[in-house]
Amino acid sequence: MHKTITHLEMTHPEQLNPKFSPEPAFQVRIPEVQDYRLNRFFYQWVGKDYRWTDRLPWTDEQWQAFAEEPGLQLIIAELKNTPIGYAELKPYGTEYEISMFGLADRYIGMGLGGPFLTGVIQTAWDLGATRVFLNTCDWDHPGALQNYLSRGFQVYRQEHL
16 A cells, blocks of 8 residues: 655744644643653554554563653643643654654544644754654544644655655
8 A cells, every 4th residue: 555754844943833722721741750651552542543553563671662762752642631642752862753643533623733733842842952853644644744734844855655
């Protein structure tokens, strides 16, 4: 099956076009304790509808090694103190990749994807990023690319596989 991968980047904080939550009980936070089981749980929960399968065969040891990489940030979206989605922010020197991003299926369509992405991008800039980048493909949620473009990301490459 063919797919198109779109690579996007933001090279300056002023490119961020923030979107704020319509829901006052929405927040974006980094958990105080990084636990690989959270990364695994969110990967399986959020990614189940989008063919996120690369990490499914990982052992506990592989998950732990990944989640405890220096600088890796697990970022959680919460609504009324309930986790509803997550992102992983992975450093490469002073550049940060949003390596995973998404909301659980029942929370999509509530206007929270833009505010969540805004919080993740702002976290990267707050950590001293000189560039924030990610990729998406046509297997992701149909609104994903538009959300990234609306927040200020620019396409720098496309691959057709």
